[in-house]
Amino acid sequence: MYYLVSSSNDPYFNIASEEYLLKNFTEEFFLLYINEPSIIVGKHQNTLSEINLDYVEANGIKVVRRLSGGGTVFHDSGNLNFCFIRNIAANEDISFKRFTQPIVNALATIGIKATFSGRHDLLVNGKKISGNAMHVFKKRVLSHGTLLYNSQIGRLSSALKSNPSFFQDKAVKSNRSRVANISSFLSSPPSIEEFTLQILGHIREVNPDAKPYTFSGEELAAIEQLQKEKFGTWEWNYGYSPKYVFRKDGLVSGKTASLSLKIEKGRIKTVELKSEILPAELVKALSGKLMDTFHERKDIKEKLQQFLKENELKSIKMEELLNLFL
Known part of the structure; x- marks a missing residue:
């Protein structure tokens, strides 16, 4: 030995x-x-x-x-x-x-x-x-x-x-x-x-x-x-984590929000967001934006910033929205 x-x-x-x-x-x-x-x-x-x-x-x-x-x-x-x-x-x-x-x-x-x-x-x-x-x-x-x-x-x-x-x-x-x-x-x-x-x-x-x-x-x-x-x-x-569902409730820009993510091999596969902060068509757009993004702060933050800027959603507080995802 x-x-x-x-x-x-x-x-x-x-x-x-x-x-x-x-x-x-x-x-x-x-x-x-x-x-x-x-x-x-x-x-x-x-x-x-x-x-x-x-x-x-x-x-x-x-x-x-x-x-x-x-x-x-x-x-x-x-x-x-x-x-x-x-x-x-x-x-x-x-x-x-x-x-x-x-x-x-x-x-x-x-x-x-x-x-x-x-x-x-x-x-x-x-x-x-x-x-x-x-x-x-x-x-x-x-x-x-x-x-x-x-x-x-x-x-x-x-x-x-x-x-x-x-x-x-x-x-x-x-x-x-x-x-x-x-x-x-x-x-x-x-x-x-x-x-x-x-x-x-x-x-x-x-x-x-x-x-x-x-x-x-x-x-x-x-x-x-x-x-x-x-x-x-x-x-x-x-x-490498096994696939999972992540669910979290919180406040975003003073409104209640409920998020559900399906994660496989560390990547976001679906996004379900229920809140008055976004209409249904923008929730669908957000889901597409985040598809295959790592469930990780840096990657999600980058995609959220792009999404808010592209849709001119200046009233939504970025950090509160990000906190919902982690």
């Missing part, structure tokens, strides 16, 4: 690294990394229904869809992420408990008694300190998880405070749990850098054949290309 501690805090790069290690090697790996503030969405989730978009955009929080299923999690500089990539002989070798037990044992060496939950979480005193997910590729499995060490819990709650009532879909939903930082259970908590070395030290101790691995320049270029073409794109992080 090889081990790596990523020197990057870029979530796009680190998530791309996981896929690269999984799909381009036969060797087994243990990877540790810490991301800058970011939201990591499960592969089969509707991203917009899982996040507080206004908060995310205002605070410059990156949003990344990972390879594995499961729910949405928040990363920051107080959260250590671990990833095991192992070869498997049969389906019975795929077990969350098998892949999290080494972490449970590592935590025990510093006095943290963690238990495995049936929801693929690790708990301490009934509170979640780790969420885990898995992805199988051929005869290899990627199992990764979070370790909340001294994360900003309040920021986590704000970033993931969504309004799912706006969305109708069959996407996987996140189950929110009571969470806690590992450091809160330690009388003299070390820094997260020291904590990282403690976790790595235990993994190396129980895997005496483990060797350090460093990406070559060619491998780094391949990961950066994967990041650019997949994990850093709106199409993957938002557009």
Whole structure:
């Protein structure tokens, strides 16, 4: 087995690294990394229904869809992420408990008694300190998880405070749990850098054949290309969401408005708007204008501005109309 501690805090790069290690090697790996503030969405989730978009955009929080299923999690500089990539002989070798037990044992060496939950979480005193997910590729499995060490819990709650009532879909939903930082259970908590070395030290101790691995320049270029073409794109992080219906009511220029959108592969397919602000023929024109536009603020704003200008609708407040769409 090889081990790596990523020197990057870029979530796009680190998530791309996981896929690269999984799909381009036969060797087994243990990877540790810490991301800058970011939201990591499960592969089969509707991203917009899982996040507080206004908060995310205002605070410059990156949003990344990972390879594995499961729910949405928040990363920051107080959260250590671990990833095991192992070869498997049969389906019975795929077990969350098998892949999290080494972490449970590592935590025990510093006095943290963690238990495995049936929801693929690790708990301490009934509170979640780790969420885990898995992805199988051929005869290899990627199992990764979070370790909340001294994360900003309040920021986590704000970033993931969504309004799912706006969305109708069959996407996987996140189950929110009571969470806690590992450091809160330690009388003299070390820094997260020291904590990282403690976790790595235990993994190396129980895997005496483990060797350090460093990406070559060619491998780094391949990961950066994967990041650019997949994990850093709106199409993957938002557009990959299952098809859904978005409904929202609000006020536009002092009049009530009710909007319904059908979204497929991240693109608007139909627009239904009920309001006195626009007659039926202009609603139809608006629907045509927005057809195949990404359900994304920048693209929608551009099309709405064009629509209002072309139809000389100066009385309609642009920002209020835009707010109806997101």
